[in-house]
């Protein structure tokens with residue numbers, strides 16, 4: 001139902017979704033598939049969200065989920081399955097065929113392509129997304145109907161009245177801060193480590209994901225497409241981009257990624273660079289009255305294990321099931337259980353990411369007496385065990401590839 005006056009639009013729907021990222025779009029499609037009325041409001045333009053390059057590694061269970069619901073056409077056509085990663089340390093390579101240990105694979109398919117595919121599908125099936133409409137106010141969470149107020153660049157105001165709000169608006173969004181601080185607990189960890197995240201228009205020197213543990217700091221090489229590679233360089237968390245000329249980046253990557261006989265890094269245009277602060281945050285519970293948070297809005301995780309987008313899609317699946325159950329039966333039990341279902345997976349993933357951080361950085365401990373040489377020896381033992389001990393490698397593989405646990 002839509003009443004439009006000069007500058008005020010009023011919409012009524014069953015579920016209002018804030019944010020057209022992976023969490024919001026998967027949720028929107030799952031609800032749409034079951035005939036639940038929903039709309040998405042998004043702060044940015046369509047062009048902006050469709051070109052935002054971030055994640056690239058899709059877990060096995062998320063690949064299965066996208067396939068099960070028919071959302072995987074682009075990924076199946078253009079994504080690349082991965083089953084082996086490579087660690088480099090002390091001039092040696094440690095190949096880990098994690099896929100063989102668990103008979104499963106990752107998919108490399110850039111996040112912006114997933115967003116493009118999901119948006120195209122949702123809109124082509126009649127779904128409504130209000131782009132360039134930031135949510136600025138949330139009201140009525142304690143009453144029968146909640147209301148989201150959005151503004152737009154044309155100075156109009158959109159009011160979306162709904163039964164439930166799905167806060168899929170990322171870590172800097174409005175929804176999380178609409179929950180009273182007395183009703184939540186925030187858990188957070190700063191690792192005191194930064195990563196310079198780089199996107200370069202070059203093929204990577206190997207098709208595998210590479211984690212190089214070097215005395216100057218970690219370096220990573222992650223293929224995204226045949227012509228685009230993401231690189232990471234460990235740096236101080238508050239480092240300035242002005243310290244990183246393209247020449248310095250290529251020289252540092254060449255040094256940290258090199259193993260004997262392999263300095264064949266392909267150089268080319270760097271199209272994006274930014275400094276990421278390695279930190280993790282979890283909010284408990286992930287819901288308040290008529291508001292449910294999903295994805296980065298509820299928790300962020302360091303990009304070390306490549307899990308943020310995967311968790312976001314997993315939350316969206318759980319929330320969709322709960323909402324569908326409610327709208328079919330009037331039974332709120334799954335909605336009440338939403339946080340309890342999501343949080344164990346969130347924490348297991350945080351634990352894995354914390355383990356990965358300690359594996360690939362020599363200074364990830366809060367211990368004041370950091371002895372880099374000591375932790376370097378421990379890292380070497382961990383890599384050897386990954387190669388030589390089947391049970392150790394299998395545990396790693398289960399978490400890394402993302403099996404349903």
Ligand SMILES: Cc1cc2nc3c(=O)[nH]c(=O)nc-3n(C[C@H](O)[C@H](O)[C@H](O)COP(=O)(O)OP(=O)(O)OC[C@H]3O[C@@H](n4cnc5c(N)ncnc54)[C@H](O)[C@@H]3O)c2cc1C
Pocket residue numbers: 018019020021022023024041042043044049054055056057058111133134135136168169170171172173174197276294295296297303305306307308309310311312
């Ligand atoms: C460099 C980098 C590499 C990464 N690599 C990986 C990886 O390999 N694998 C992985 O799984 N994860 C990775 N991540 C993390 C992943 O990108 C995020 O976890 C993921 O985007 C979370 O999805 P989301 O839908 O929860 O939030 P987002 O993708 O952040 O989407 C939130 C949306 O809400 C919109 N929004 C915000 N505020 C408002 C508002 N007030 N009103 C309306 N709309 C609003 C935003 O514009 C945005 O479109 C990486 C992240 C970075 C930065």
